[in-house]
Amino acid sequence: MPLEIVSRKEWGANPPKFVKKVGKAVNFVIIHHTATPQCDTTEQCIASLSSIQKVHQNTNGWSDIGYNFIVGGDGKVYEGRGFNVIGGHASQFNAKSIGISLIGNWNDAVPGQNMLRATQEIIDFAVEEGHLASNYQLHGHRQVSQILCPGNALFNEIKDWPHFPGK
């Protein structure tokens, strides 16, 4: 399946409270999991995104859903804050990274191939479009914060990906 990006309009995102732009290509990709139940259908994934956005905006008091992009179990990439916008997902790295979160809890199980492929495709697309430096570094959230995210299984998976430190 080719890369399919579902726009905020298409998934019915609430508007951000405010937007802070990133001026140039960023140097890092930070991989997350949502630690919420998996979604299989587009309808389920959209419901999941809506509830995550509510928590981030209303409970956490953030401007918007924290991640730049979110990957669903339907193999689609959902636009979060999008490109060139500072995310709210990895404190010290927000202004210099693209945060991508895979819907689900990936501590014991690895996401499906469609999700892994979609994640790599949005990363490649970010480089092609000039939003991400071609010599970017890929990190799991746990490498930059005291947190278990993105889960043991997903973290082990991305250790084999290009641009992981030491690769």
Ligand SMILES: [Zn+2]
């Ligand atoms: Zn995270």
